[in-house]
Amino acid sequence: MRYYSKEHEWVEVDGDTATVGITQYAADQLGDIVFVELPSTGAALKVGGDAAVVESVKAASDVYAPLSGKVVSANDELAGDPALLNADPEGKGWMFTMTLDDTKELSALMSADAYEAYTATL
């Protein structure tokens, strides 16, 4: 099941782990991405806290943790090919996987339809 945050992250939940990335909308807004800083494996993330940094030609943007939990793995391919985040942000451009501390946090996230409606208002 895929969820979306107001901060333009997507979360693919599979049991008690999740894969996290930024949405196509976010990638388009950021423009050409030239560097990605991913969290270390084992790092404890708190919902709303800093999780990663995405740098475009022009600016650095924080990626916030959409949920609380521990980082299980990060997408090392992004280090060598940060443009993957522009080309396929909701697929091959996934950023990291994490465990979920509390599945109740999912209730603050949006469905695909709700997220699409949300971005239409921006």
Added chain:
Amino acid sequence: MSDLHLLPLDTLHHRLGARMVPFAGYSMPVQYEGVMAEHLHTRASAGLFDVSHMGQLVLEGDGAAAWLESLAPGDFKALAPGRMRYSLLLSDDGGTLDDLMVTNTGSHFYLVVNGATKFDDLRHMEARLPEGLTLTHCQDLALLALQGPKAAEVMQSLNIRPEHPDIVDVTAMKFMTVGPYLWGDVRLGVSRSGYTGEDGYEISLAATDAEAFAEALLADERVKPIGLGARDSLRLEAGLPLYGNDLTSDITPVEAGLAFAISKRRREEGGFPGAARILAQLRDGAARQRVGIRPEGRQPVREGAGIFAGGRQVGTVTSGGFGPSVGGPIAMGYVESAVAAVGSALELEVRGRRLPAVVVPLPFHQKSHHR
């Protein structure tokens, strides 16, 4: 957004799909198809920039050159008709109030100042303007820049012709020369100049003619519209300072590495604002200098990042980002002169970590101008 000024080409920018952002009090195009593509297109072909937010001023009257010399350190008395110079508006303590282009048109001086500082510049100048000189802010003019290796071919194919026979064809103009030209019956003030490190032109024309002229340029497949994002990455690669970042009222021309803008006669005679301090820095060296910096690795370093050497802060990054033509991160900043030599090892602080970097020569990317 409603209190933002609109550029003469505002409707064209929207039609071209620009993302508009507030800048210098104007709603301005930051990008069209993307900063990287626009940057690389300008270096490979030709890019059209709308820089109508910049201030275009006309200074007329007897003694205009002498008065300009009381504000800025250029040799304007020796500036020949049809020539332009890069100069600096200085405060009494030698700080830089703005950087500007000064042109002698033959009948008057024409100045181009930064958009974000133009009203401050006008106040500064009007407060010092003597009887007999008039300073006019030409708010009914637009300013476009066509930059890139194919700019001259594009200008030629538009059949732009000299307004009088003693002026060379646009393609034969030398770098930093200026003249009156005609496109049909539309009058253009054309200079061979720009701020991208590429060959190119800057074109001043009536705001009411700007859209038709811009559309004629854009109808040429060699030309694409370029936003502020690529304008910034192009000038950074070219090692050119951005006022407000790399140049401020706290920074002297010597510290900024812009001593070339202090003409020989002015060095000998002084008589410009802050001359005592600036001439002493020219003689003894300044305590800090603007340098080019290459961060190692891929991570961009932005303005405001601390610069360290031997564990001690020695300066601050004033512009930084990713250079699309360089293919990696680039930055400029001010460092203590002891660590300003090319090859000096530095560390840049980003999000609590120190990244290795090295002082490199400016510009990061070099193209030859039409001389």
